[in-house]
Amino acid sequence: MTVLSRPAATITLRTARRWAYENLFSSPANSVLTVLTLLVIGVALFGVLRFAFFSAEWEVIVVNRRQFFVGRYPVEEVFRAWIVVFMISGMAGLSLGLWSKPGVRTAAALGILLIPVFLFIRGGEVAALTAGAVGLFVLSHVAARAVVEWRENVDLLRTLTIVSWLIAFLVAMFILGEVPRLLWGGLLLTMILAVAGIVLSFPLGILLALGRASTFPVVRIFCVGYIEIIRGVPLITLLFMAQFILPLMIEPERSISALGFSVPITGYEMDNVVRALAAVTLFSAAYLAEVIRGGLQAVPRGQVEAAKALGLSTTTILALIVLPQALRAVIPSLVGQFISLFKDTSLVAIAGLTDLLGVTRTVTAQQAFIGKQAEVLLFAALLYWIVAFSMSRASQRLERILGVGER
Amino acid sequence: MKKNWLLIAVGLLVAVLAIAAVACGDDDDGNGNGDGNGNGNGNGTTGTHEQTLADVLARGRLVCGVNNGVPGFGFVDADGNFSGFDIDFCRAIAAAVFGDPTLVDFIPLTAQARLTALQTGQIDVLIRNTTWTLSRDVSSGLSFATTTYYDGQGMMVLADSGITSVDELADSPICVLQGTTTEQNLATRLPDSEPVGFEDNETLQVAFIEGRCDGWTSDKSQLAGRRSAFPESEGGPDALVILTETFSKEPLGPLTRDGDNPWFDIVNWVALGIILAEEKGITSENLADHVASPGDVETASLLGVSFEGGDIFDSGLGIDTDFMQAVIAAVGNYGEIYERNVTPIGIVREGTENALAADGGLLFVPPWK
Numbered sequence: 001m002t003v004l005s006r007p008a009a010t011i012t013l014r015t016a017r018r019w020a021y022e023n024l025f026s027s028p029a030n031s032v033l034t035v036l037t038l039l040v041i042g043v044a045l046f047g048v049l050r051f052a053f054f055s056a057e058w059e060v061i062v063v064n065r066r067q068f069f070v071g072r073y074p075v076e077e078v079f080r081a082w083i084v085v086f087m088i089s090g091m092a093g094l095s096l097g098l099w100s101k102p103g104v105r106t107a108a109a110l111g112i113l114l115i116p117v118f119l120f121i122r123g124g125e126v127a128a129l130t131a132g133a134v135g136l137f138v139l140s141h142v143a144a145r146a147v148v149e150w151r152e153n154v155d156l157l158r159t160l161t162i163v164s165w166l167i168a169f170l171v172a173m174f175i176l177g178e179v180p181r182l183l184w185g186g187l188l189l190t191m192i193l194a195v196a197g198i199v200l201s202f203p204l205g206i207l208l209a210l211g212r213a214s215t216f217p218v219v220r221i222f223c224v225g226y227i228e229i230i231r232g233v234p235l236i237t238l239l240f241m242a243q244f245i246l247p248l249m250i251e252p253e254r255s256i257s258a259l260g261f262s263v264p265i266t267g268y269e270m271d272n273v274v275r276a277l278a279a280v281t282l283f284s285a286a287y288l289a290e291v292i293r294g295g296l297q298a299v300p301r302g303q304v305e306a307a308k309a310l311g312l313s314t315t316t317i318l319a320l321i322v323l324p325q326a327l328r329a330v331i332p333s334l335v336g337q338f339i340s341l342f343k344d345t346s347l348v349a350i351a352g353l354t355d356l357l358g359v360t361r362t363v364t365a366q367q368a369f370i371g372k373q374a375e376v377l378l379f380a381a382l383l384y385w386i387v388a389f390s391m392s393r394a395s396q397r398l399e400r401i402l403g404v405g406e407r
Numbered sequence: 408m409k410k411n412w413l414l415i416a417v418g419l420l421v422a423v424l425a426i427a428a429v430a431c432g433d434d435d436d437g438n439g440n441g442d443g444n445g446n447g448n449g450n451g452t453t454g455t456h457e458q459t460l461a462d463v464l465a466r467g468r469l470v471c472g473v474n475n476g477v478p479g480f481g482f483v484d485a486d487g488n489f490s491g492f493d494i495d496f497c498r499a500i501a502a503a504v505f506g507d508p509t510l511v512d513f514i515p516l517t518a519q520a521r522l523t524a525l526q527t528g529q530i531d532v533l534i535r536n537t538t539w540t541l542s543r544d545v546s547s548g549l550s551f552a553t554t555t556y557y558d559g560q561g562m563m564v565l566a567d568s569g570i571t572s573v574d575e576l577a578d579s580p581i582c583v584l585q586g587t588t589t590e591q592n593l594a595t596r597l598p599d600s601e602p603v604g605f606e607d608n609e610t611l612q613v614a615f616i617e618g619r620c621d622g623w624t625s626d627k628s629q630l631a632g633r634r635s636a637f638p639e640s641e642g643g644p645d646a647l648v649i650l651t652e653t654f655s656k657e658p659l660g661p662l663t664r665d666g667d668n669p670w671f672d673i674v675n676w677v678a679l680g681i682i683l684a685e686e687k688g689i690t691s692e693n694l695a696d697h698v699a700s701p702g703d704v705e706t707a708s709l710l711g712v713s714f715e716g717g718d719i720f721d722s723g724l725g726i727d728t729d730f731m732q733a734v735i736a737a738v739g740n741y742g743e744i745y746e747r748n749v750t751p752i753g754i755v756r757e758g759t760e761n762a763l764a765a766d767g768g769l770l771f772v773p774p775w776k
Contacts, residue, residue, distance in 0.1 A: 072487040352514040365482035370636030
């Protein structure tokens with residue numbers, strides 16, 4: 001962690017006083033700034049807390065909690081979402097355990113943040129299931145730690161875990177896909193768009209970045225053109241085009257068939273989710289390509305030349321020397337791009353989708369809850385923040401494990 | 408060679424794009440059904456426009472473009488079901504076509520996307536508080552069916568301000584949403600007033616409570632919704648009064664694509680039939696009695712039953728002759744729809760344009776024969 005927060009961990013009154021003196025009141029100007037800042041923070045915090053505990057009426061969220069999490073997903077099918085939640089929490093616990101020691105502070109912070117979420121999830125069944133998911137997370141984490149302690153070499157397990165994440169994604173889509181995508185909404189839709197967008201745009205971004213660095217003019221021009229055009233267009237325009245212009249150009253029975261999945265892409269099939277996903281993916285890929293290009297340029301040419309001198313094949317050079325270093329160097333920007341994609345999904349309202357932010361708009365149209373925007377937006381912000389914060393912490397952890405900035 | 412790996416990568420990229428191209432291939436034909444009218448219905452099986460009904464029947468579901476953010480007219484209830492005045496008309500059309508009001512998918516649309524969605528064939532019918540105007544009717548390639556709700560811009564003031572007419576606000580500050588037609592209408596009606604613009608109703612309400620403006624103008628249906636939810640700490644709904652004057656015309660109703668008259672007729676006459684049912688006193692409750700013994704020829708025609716042993720009237724709409732029975736059983740007559748959706752947000756029907764013509768309103772149905 002940062003240097004400043006260290007003393008707080010081994011606190012005594014004496015060191016605390018000295019720390020405060022050295023860091024907060026070292027000069028008259030600093031003292032004034034400290035007092036002013038504390039005042040501003042205090043007033044803002046007081047306002048938010050007073051609103052949250054006294055004037056806010058949280059009934060709107062309690063009543064509509066299912067919509068916030070799964071949108072119009074039918075109540076008798078919600079078990080599918082639960083299966084996916086259990087799958088993810090089990091695998092997340094496993095992965096965390098395999099790669100690093102538990103982050104007590106992060107876990108505590110997230111735990112505290114989850115308390116308000118729990119408060120809204122009244123009803124024993126849901127609370128029990130949520131507790132079960134958390135329990136599974138802890139259990140699989142402990143199990144993974146035990147394995148790591150027991151066996152020194154866990155590389156095979158780690159590879160298996162990465163592969164099973166990809167499989168889990170397909171399985172999750174398969175489980176959820178039994179319900180028409182038209183009914184997907186809330187946090188569920190936001191997460192699916194974000195995760196699928198990240199998973200799909202990442203390889204596309206790598207290819208575009210490599211293509212942009214190509215010495216083959218046609219490919220280079222194509223890639224540069226693609227990246228610059230997409231980056232020059234607002235996402236909302238792309239979403240609009242994917243939604244309304246694309247269907248005009250495609251015949252109705254057309255669908256993309258791959259791996260046994262058939263994804264209809266035409267107007268009357270109304271697969272708004274797929275079309276929005278396509279727009280988000282294509283958009284994000286252009287930005288990722290530029291981030292990854294930065295990483296590619298950071299790998300010294302000499303390394304590639306040396307590898308060639310050793311007689312390595314071009315694929316091997318790419319897979320073992322260039323990309324690992326290039327990607328590792330840009331992890332912070334990559335995750336930044338992923339977080340931004342996660343938040344950009346809130347633009348899909350234009351495509352007739354009701355994501356987490358869309359739900360805040362629709363539930364305040366209910367007669368009983370007109371004018372309750374502040375409550376629902378605060379709740380949505382909390383959910384968004386929990387996810388974005390988790391992503392950012394995960395990326396910091398990844399950086400530490402991979403030693404970014406140390407080599 | 409240094410660039411070999413780049414070529415491999417490039418090859419992969421080209422392969423990906425090729426796969427994508429296969430999926431989107433043959434789009435030369437797909438676009439052909441526009442017939443040069445610029446509003447191809449995007450479903451292109453035969454190249455003719457008059458096929459929405461056939462498409463709906465083949466699909467087995469109606470696709471209705473709606474609003475999901477207007478209290479009383481189009482919103483999603485706590486159970487995740489679409490609900491509201493406009494929604495009931497969607498269900499009515501599904502009932503008319505399939506005999507089952509549940510066979511409808513609702514697509515929530517933004518104001519910017521709604522017309523495009525209908526033009527490009529994403530939806531079969533648009534029932535999303537869309538004002539009927541000349542330019543929309545002529546240049547958007549869409550047709551407006553009969554008006555189901557006459558809205559209009561009104562003015563809301565504090566009850567204890569003593570203001571009784573819009574003219575008293577001639578040079579007062581008025582709260583209004585930015586970038587809406589309401590802003591333009593205000594400038595026409597009260598040119599000397601001082602508009603105070605806001606991005607959303609929340610901030611507007613706060614400013615209004617703080618007394619930054621004397622009047623709050625918007626469509627009356629919206630004002631009524633806000634009024635019914637006015638915070639009790641500020642006096643509740645009774646602290647506000649909506650002035651009687653309406654100074655803009657906002658006729659709202661269903662829209663279909665131009666050039667598909669058979670489908671337009673179905674949408675239009677389902678809406679008209681709902682109004683006629685009220686005129687004839689047919690409700691979802693007494694429907695069976697009217698079916699058993701219709702009071703007059705027109706009632707018998709409306710319900711698709713025989714009057715005193717005569718022939719059953721065939722509407723020629725291409726759907727079941729007794730389609731209105733399914734409609735009334737599903738959503739009731741106009742009065743019932745209004746009572747269920749609009750009355751709860753506090754808009755009185757008596758004396759407004761939305762009363763039946765017989766009661767002094769504008770709801771009038773051509774002869775059903």
